[in-house]
Amino acid sequence: MFDFEITARDARARAGVFSTPHGNLLTPIFAPVGTQATVKTLTPSQLSELGASLVLSNTYHLYLRPGDDLVAELGGLHRFMRWPHPMLTDSGGFQVFSLAKTRQVDDEGVTFKSHIDGSSHRFTPERSIRIQENLGADIIMAFDECSDPNDHEYSKTAMLRTHRWAERCIKAKRRADQVLFGIVQGGIDPDLRTDSAQFISSLNTIGIAIGGLSVGETKDEMHKMLDVVCPILPESKPRYLMGVGTPEDLIDGVARGIDIFDCVLPTRLARHHAAFSPEGRLNLMNASFARDERPIDAYCDCYTCRTFTRAYIRHLIVAKELLAGTLLSIHNLRALIRLMNEIRTAVTDGSFHDKRSKMLLQWDNNAVRTG
């Protein structure tokens, strides 16, 4: 039910097909983030039209609101948000450590206060899996502890706990129509990352995620960690780099052997009036666009670029019209999905290694990290 077949290689880059109960994913792939069971401002129909296939949703958020029991009662996440294609949920770990008001970690799990109303909650590996089974995404994640990359001692403690929790998640998992990914942690220490990659690879999971990157370390540090981790991971398992990234990150990540990416960047930038473009990241609120009759990107095939001028989008932003966010989200998501399609084609025809620096050159104006 969850076969992963590598169909082409280009140096360390891979193209493949990952089959799930809700359809095949052509890898490498970029997944839009639908935090609260909606990719912000977009209908599923708009998402399909822009070529999205895998959508990520957040366990922490859905557990708090509307509640995973309610989602299960209403037939699961696919049915609830009417997304008929593959879905992925994270474990809640990252949000508990980054978003919740206070948290108390022990070896059993984490007690935290909701960022919404301050109410007290507890996640354990078993609870995270149970919630993710209620949500019913095709791909689910082991419960992990994400550390400050610059705190070596804590990175080690968190990594070891992540390993023990991964084993408990595997034991806790029941549904056959879901696959669990273990998560490699270890901060920015090559030795810890090596240990973690070896340990997580030794587990019986269908896929492997790399967590704890793009959380404050430098781009060089992230690349070094990928260079340490990826060669250790079994070739046969899909590899998911969590919460990454920019256009540049996708190019660099695929080059290092990553198959799956997700990031809130395209929709978050849209809310801040920014668009990916070959000229660099544009802030469409800028007065220089007031009379600009060009689309955001003349080469883009998205609905926004096929239809509207920069001048119109700027007007919507200045007039505080919500349609601006919708149009920019459509473009930014399509830009990354289109880039990923180009990358996949290049990997498949063996030209990725040659085209990579040209692609990076084309996209490096857009590469500002947003952590």
Add this chain to the structure above:
Amino acid sequence: MFDFEITARDARARAGVFSTPHGNLLTPIFAPVGTQATVKTLTPSQLSELGASLVLSNTYHLYLRPGDDLVAELGGLHRFMRWPHPMLTDSGGFQVFSLAKTRQVDDEGVTFKSHIDGSSHRFTPERSIRIQENLGADIIMAFDECSDPNDHEYSKTAMLRTHRWAERCIKAKRRADQVLFGIVQGGIDPDLRTDSAQFISSLNTIGIAIGGLSVGETKDEMHKMLDVVCPILPESKPRYLMGVGTPEDLIDGVARGIDIFDCVLPTRLARHHAAFSPEGRLNLMNASFARDERPIDAYCDCYTCRTFTRAYIRHLIVAKELLAGTLLSIHNLRALIRLMNEIRTAVTDGSFHDKRSKMLLQWDNNAVRTG
């Protein structure tokens, strides 16, 4: 270029075809409002899909932002907002009197302060027409003065000024690809309304609008005014009841001989979590919908009702997701357009008079006025 042909009658109700340079309008018709060159939260593609044909936009708002000169420079409103179907602009009169911070009326025109930044501006009948020619809608409105319906003296003064301004608008108008509608005023006084209907009918305009209703008077008072005005208006001209209405208003208006309606109600209700339904106006934020797997309206053919449950829409509202507003706007607009299609069919096959009370019964739960 602007023929109006009445194709069927049922008592005082009429069905017709009003041709414009951007396509034929099948009347009676309901026009969604796109105040700032966008029907809030919806793409033109979503608007087309829900069956909208005529869209109204506001001269006052577009004059202030982004400026009518800029819209003209970018090819006019149709091109600017990418709405290829017929459009209508109001004259700015209503907003100047209801929205601007301060205003000073004289026989020449109105000086007012922008509600956005307090800057000073002046509209005259000639200026309103020039702005509307810059915007380039198919149907444009004479500059009028909208009075407090309960102030008889002011209603008379404003009506007389509206008449003089209508004549000046006719003189000022230059573009052959636009039609001008005169506006009947007169508050809630039958004599004033009679005078105004006679005067405006005597002018050489293609269509006639009825203004100054749904601005604080009772429903009975509005009906009385329509009963006074409509029989005076020439049969051959399309009649537009401005800023109205609720589902009930559409039924009552068509029954009195109105052909064109517009109202912000469907999109405004959407922003306040409310939906038209056969059960009455629903507030989808209500906890009772948390587990409700039904669509808003099982008989509705809109994208929202074909796709989503009330439970999901409630979740979006509670989670403050903007998609809620989009989905409710789609439904509410489609509900009125569908109702209008039903009315038109009934008028055409001669059953409207019989069906009217049943239609009213079906919709009177939704009839709360928002004036």
